[in-house]
Amino acid sequence: MTRPPSHGIRSARLAGVLLLGLVLVLLEGCATTPRLSESAVQALPSRALIEDVPFHAQRDYQCGPASLAMALNHQGVEASVDELIPQVFLPGREGSVQPEMLAAVRRHGRIPFVIDNRFEALLTELADGQPVVVLQNLALPAWPLWHYAVAIGYDRDANELILHSGEEAERIESFRRFDATWARSDRWAFVALPPGDLPVGIDADDAIAATADFERVQGVEAALPGWEALTQRFPGAAMAHFALGNARHATGDRRGAIHAFRRAVAVDDELAAGWLNLGLALRQQGESDAARAALRHAAALPGPWQSRARDALAEAGESDR
Amino acid sequence: MKTFRRFISPLLIVAMVLGSLPVAAAPQASDGGLIGTQAALDAERTTDARERIHEVLARDDVREQLLAQGVDPADVEARVAALSDDEAHQMADQLDEMPAGASVVGALFAVFVILLVTDILGLTNVFPFTR
Numbered sequence: 001m002t003r004p005p006s007h008g009i010r011s012a013r014l015a016g017v018l019l020l021g022l023v024l025v026l027l028e029g030c031a032t033t034p035r036l037s038e039s040a041v042q043a044l045p046s047r048a049l050i051e052d053v054p055f056h057a058q059r060d061y062q063c064g065p066a067s068l069a070m071a072l073n074h075q076g077v078e079a080s081v082d083e084l085i086p087q088v089f090l091p092g093r094e095g096s097v098q099p100e101m102l103a104a105v106r107r108h109g110r111i112p113f114v115i116d117n118r119f120e121a122l123l124t125e126l127a128d129g130q131p132v133v134v135l136q137n138l139a140l141p142a143w144p145l146w147h148y149a150v151a152i153g154y155d156r157d158a159n160e161l162i163l164h165s166g167e168e169a170e171r172i173e174s175f176r177r178f179d180a181t182w183a184r185s186d187r188w189a190f191v192a193l194p195p196g197d198l199p200v201g202i203d204a205d206d207a208i209a210a211t212a213d214f215e216r217v218q219g220v221e222a223a224l225p226g227w228e229a230l231t232q233r234f235p236g237a238a239m240a241h242f243a244l245g246n247a248r249h250a251t252g253d254r255r256g257a258i259h260a261f262r263r264a265v266a267v268d269d270e271l272a273a274g275w276l277n278l279g280l281a282l283r284q285q286g287e288s289d290a291a292r293a294a295l296r297h298a299a300a301l302p303g304p305w306q307s308r309a310r311d312a313l314a315e316a317g318e319s320d321r
Numbered sequence: 322m323k324t325f326r327r328f329i330s331p332l333l334i335v336a337m338v339l340g341s342l343p344v345a346a347a348p349q350a351s352d353g354g355l356i357g358t359q360a361a362l363d364a365e366r367t368t369d370a371r372e373r374i375h376e377v378l379a380r381d382d383v384r385e386q387l388l389a390q391g392v393d394p395a396d397v398e399a400r401v402a403a404l405s406d407d408e409a410h411q412m413a414d415q416l417d418e419m420p421a422g423a424s425v426v427g428a429l430f431a432v433f434v435i436l437l438v439t440d441i442l443g444l445t446n447v448f449p450f451t452r
Contacts, residue, residue: 061423087400092390095421099408100400107403135422138446140439143432145447148422177443185420212358213405239365243358273361280355304364305356312354 033159033176034119044120048127049153049162050074055169056081063166064088064096067133067148068104070164071192074131077108095146098135098188106217110192111226113199113210117187119179121201123154128200130191134163137184146185196225204230204237212243220250231260238268242277249281257281265297272301276309283316292316363406380404382413390416 036044054073058066065084072079087104088096105112115121115132125132132151139145149165159175182189191199195214198207207230215223227244234240245260261278265271279295282288295316298309380401387397404412411419439445 064422067422086393086396090387090390090392090421093421093423095423097412097416097419097421099404099412099419101422103400103403103405103408107399135420136446137420139436140445143436144420145445146420146422173446174443177446180444181446209362209405209407212362213407216359216405217403239362242361246355246358249353249355273356273364277355280353284353308356 033174034179036120036123036156040120040124044123044127044156046157047153047155048123048129050126050129050131053131053150053152053164055164057167057169061094062089063148064101067150067164068101070150071131071133072105072108072110075110075192075194077110079108096148101133101148102190103217105190105192106214108192109194109218109222111195111210111214112190112192113202113207114188114190115199116201117189119175119187122151122187122189123156124200125191126151126154130193130199131164132189132191134182135185135188136178136181138181141184144184147181151189194225195223196229198229198233204234204240207234208237208239208243215243215247220247223247224251231263235263236267238264238271238274241267242271242274245274245277245281249277254281254285258285265294269297270301272298272303272305272309275301276305276312279309279316280312283312288316379406379409379413383409383416386412386416 052074053070056066056069056073059081062081062085065081065088068084068088069079069081072084084104087107088100090096090100102112102114115125122132122134134149134151136147136149137144138147147166149163149171151161151163152170153162154160154175155162160172161175161178163171163173163178165171165173193199195211202210211223211226211230214226224244224247227240227247230237230240231244241260241264245257245264248254248260249257258278258281261274261281264274265278268274275294275298279291279293279298282291282294292313295309295313298305299313301309383404384397384401387400388394392400401409436445436447440448
């Protein structure tokens with residue numbers, strides 16, 4: 001326990017140097033220029049800039065409403081920053097939170113799709129001509145400085161991203177610095193699209209959930225083109241066909257609804273709700289034999305709809321005798 | 322927080338099951354008795370009645386939180402109505418921890434210096450003059 005003092009000082013100094021080195025390595029580790037996959041490198045143009053995204057400079061803490069206004073205006077929605085402030089701004093937090101940003105997009109008749117949290121997903125949307133609202137933490141996790149901005153382009157040769165951000169239009173940020181600040185929000189980003197359009201890179205389940213959430217707020221008629229687009233993009237998603245069937249049925253297109261329900265159960269013959277709705281829709285059309293066949297399928301499948309399917313089957317059987 | 326939640330959840334569940342079973346159990350149906358899309362999605366995701374009860378309550382919770390955050394009462398209803406079930410859930414559970422995009426930072430001098438250094442290293446983007 002009685003080491004010579006000089007030795008103690010030296011090892012303390014050594015430890016300090018090592019610690020500093022470690023900290024630098026760690027910090028560097030999270031701030032390298034993001035790498036793109038081989039396929040993305042080939043598919044993406046080397047630069048992209050969406051020219052016609054209107055710019056709204058933020059005032060005070062209003063980067064949320066300003067970013068929303070830019071994204072919505074680009075989609076042809078006439079929404080001013082002043083109109084959006086009471087829809088998303090939280091005075092107590094002096095800012096806007098993510099769920100309300102998405103909710104406000106719905107209120108203006110557009111579907112918010114949160115995109116994949118990868119750098120190349122962001123570039124893919126930009127290359128496709130869609131401005132992307134991003135959430136950055138401009139400072140460090142311990143003293144966050146959360147900030148919404150709208151990415152409008154990139155230049156892969158210069159490794160730069162172009163954003164409408166804060167009070168600066170077409171601000172240029174290096175990929176490296178941008179990704180360091182974006183990664184702190186877990187690379188959260190969304191695009192706002194009219195029903196009927198889908199982001200390039202989205203999976204079926206996320207797209208279905210986004211469209212269903214939109215339908216809840218804006219109604220079936222508004223969501224119908226969204227379901228049509230979903231069934232075309234993801235013909236193998238039974239739930240998309242099912243939802244399309246419901247939307248068509250609710251808007252009076254019974255033939256079309258039956259067609260969609262049939263597609264749903266053709267894709268997934270264990271979709272009890274699909275069989276049940278197919279049976280009910282067929283019965284309304286007076287096709288009782290086909291209705292009973294569908295309801296029999298539904299009644300045979302265990303799950304939350306089984307008892308209703310059995311009831312419907314019993315009714316269909318009785319009314320026919 | 323986790324343990325607190327673990328403790329409080331069973332209590333809440335029991336209380337809520339008794340209170341709101343009819344509301345939660347009523348299946349959502351579109352016209353003609355068809356199963357609605359949202360109901361089918363919910364059934365796919367959660368067969369758990371507890372989850373659905375929680376969602377009914379979440380919106381009430383969010384309403385109160387928005388008012389507490391100083392949102393104009395005239396705006397609250399429309400804001401809550403535009404949230405999805407999941408979002409209402411998240412807001413009810415963790416509004417306080419949620420990042421709020423704002424662009425202000427606590428102006429402590431030590432923090433200023435640290436951020437200045439990290440800005441120069443290209444890790445952060447607080448001060449425009451470091452670029």
